[in-house]
Amino acid sequence: MVDDAGTGDPPDGLTAAEIGMWQAFRNGSVYDLRSGDPAVDDPHGGHPWGPERSVRARIVCWLLLDGPPALAGRVSSLKLAGVQITDPLDLAGGAVVPYTEMKHCRFEKEVLLPEARFATLRLVDCSIPRVEAARLHTEGDLHLPRCRIHNGIRLTDAHIGTDLLLNQAVVYRDRRSHSITGDGLTVGQDLQAEMMESHGELSLRGAKIGVSLSLRGSRLVNQYGRHALNAPQMTVERTLYLTPAAVGNPPQTSGTTPARGTRVQRFECDGGIRLDDGRFGDAIDFAHARLTLQNDQEISLRRVQTPELRFLGEAPRRGRVVLSGARVVNLIDRASSWPGPGGLQMGGFTYENLVPQGSFPLSRRLDWVMAATAEYNPEPYEKLATVLRNGGEDADAREVLLAKQRRRRETLPLAAKLWGYAQDWTVAYGYRPGRAAVWMAVLWAVSAVAFSRAEHPAIKPGEHPNWNPALFALDLLLPVINLGQDTYWQLNGGWQWFxxxxxxxxxxxxTTVAAGATRLLRRN
Incomplete structure (x- = not known):
């Protein structure tokens, strides 16, 4: 099957469908074999496509790798619609120059693109058994929107020059239970996978995204392993969106947040999310996310760094949310988004500002800290108090530190615990110093009245000041300070005990006032 004349005419041995594709390639036009019946033309449906709509994969490869010259005044390109490609499409290691776009096509076998090079590759609404594209390199976009891929996509160490689009794609797992394997993937601009369905593990370990990663309205399900999204050490220069997408006709997958009042489809994740050691230039956004975990699964944000964490989704009923070692500037959250006791870990979690959405009273914030500390740990309390104080909420900061002391008291032996109760009842561990003055005033008043109702003889008659029950009571009550009263009068019987x-x-x-004052001075 050779074009001996070198004129660009179709070689011998081509089918009628392949001859038409050959001529459309030279002309740069769309080769459309659709019948016009939506049920028949659906590449994901069960209606068979006969030889009149089928071309061999090796003829497609011939056109892309060493195709005929374009007609005069034309640019050769492969644009197919409603075509069935038989046999594996093997372009491994090849350099494809022509523009390539296939819409509503059906591939009988896998698409093999490892180490291939493209300018731009667009596969739209196609049925594909598998895409094998490790170390693929494109100067422009790689588009796979609305495709249904039955045995996974492999994009390990691939380099996409501009955008990677997977909007509304449905991707099923491979034999390793991975839907998409993109470890080491580099995307020059956006990775948009909005309203996508992933059945298996979406793996993006060490991936680098030049702008944003959008999973708006997507549904990630992995019933075969711990993680539905496994992306440790990922770098996203702007924002990771795990948020709703607008639902319309056609669906709005423009990469923007839906306007208020628009019908939306939430981001849903049935399985763990792992973003450990990730770097996100603007934010991680969980707004309205629905997270479903098993007991051994986690939303893991260990050592993540981002200016803004928007934790505004539904609280997972099982599993854990782990923020250990994470560093954020603004924590935007909602009281109902956090799990209860045992479902949160945040040792070493640092944040500079709290921006609660809706009602988030201090009592709920203290419950948030307690949920993260099954055993007493002062660090989360001190971090919360520091953030509140820096925000000008000194009274709330003192309440947090008081809660810390009360939590610490639970871990102490009995004697120290009793002493802690004394400090709490009297001066609230120094965080409510006005309470000590009240106690002193009450004791002084009671004792002064008591001493005024009884006669107390002088120890040395003629060598004593005038009897003053108020000064006498105050002299007994104040340690160290001597007001010159208590050494001149004799107390008998029950008055000695009093x-x-x-x-x-x-x-x-x-002593409790001194301890509280010391704590206040150390804090300030």
Whole structure:
């Protein structure tokens, strides 16, 4: 099957469908074999396509790798619609120059593109058994929107010059239970996979995205492993969107957030998400995300760095959310988005500003910290107090530190625990210093009234000041300070016990005030 004349005419041995494709290639026109019946033309349907709509894969490869010259005044390109390609399409290692676009096509066998080079490759609404494209290189886009790929996509170490589009694609798992394997993938601009269905693990380990990664409205399901999205050490220069997409006719997959009032399709993930050690230039956005986990699965953001974390989805009922070591500037969250006790870990999690959406009272914020600390850990309390204080909410910061002391008290032995209760009841560990003044005033008033109702003889008659029950009570109550009253009067019977109790209470109050003042000075 050779074009001996070198004129560009179709060689011998081609079928009628292949001759038509050959001529359309030279003309740069679309070769459309659709019948006009939507049910028949559906590449994902069960209606058979006969030889009148079939071309051999090796003829397609011939055109792309060493095709005939274009007609005068034309640019050769392969544009197919409604065509069935038989046998594997093997372009491994090839350099494809012509523009390539296939719409509504059906591939009987896998598409093999490892180490191939394209300017731009567009496969739109096609049925493909598998796409094998490790180390693929494109100068422009790689488009696979609305394609249905039955045994996974492999894009390991591929380089996409501009955009990678997977909008509304349906991708099923391969034999390793991966739907898309994109480890080491580099995308020059956007990776858009909006309203996509992934049945298996979507693996993007170490991937680099030049602008944003959008999974708006997508559904990730992996019933065969721990992770539905496995993307540790991924770098996204702008934002990772795990948010809703607008649903319209046609669906709106423009890469923008839907306007208010628009019918939307949520991002749903049935399986774990792993973004450990990732770098995100603008934000990670979980707005309205629906996350379904098993008990051993996680939303793992360990050591993630991003200016903004928008944790605004539904709280997972099982599994855990892990923020250990993550660093964010703005934490935008909602009280109902966080899991309960045992479902949150955030040791070493640092954030600079809290931007709650909706009602998020301090009591709920303290529950948030408690949910992350099954055992006492002062770090989350101190971090929250620092952020609140830096935001001018000093009273709330003191309440957080008081909650920390009360939580710590639960871990202490009995004697220390009793001393902790004393500090709490009297001066609230120094975070409510006005309470000590109230206790002192009450004790002083009660004791002054008590001493005024009884006669107390002088120890040395004629060598004593005038009896003043208020000063006498204050002299007993204040340790160290001597007001010149308590050493001149003799107390008998129960008054001795009363004065001893007053002295002890004075020491307790003074000690707790000193401890609280020391804590306040250290904090400031």
């Amino acid at each position: 004065s001893t109790a007053l002295i002890l209470l004075g020491w307790v109050l003074a």
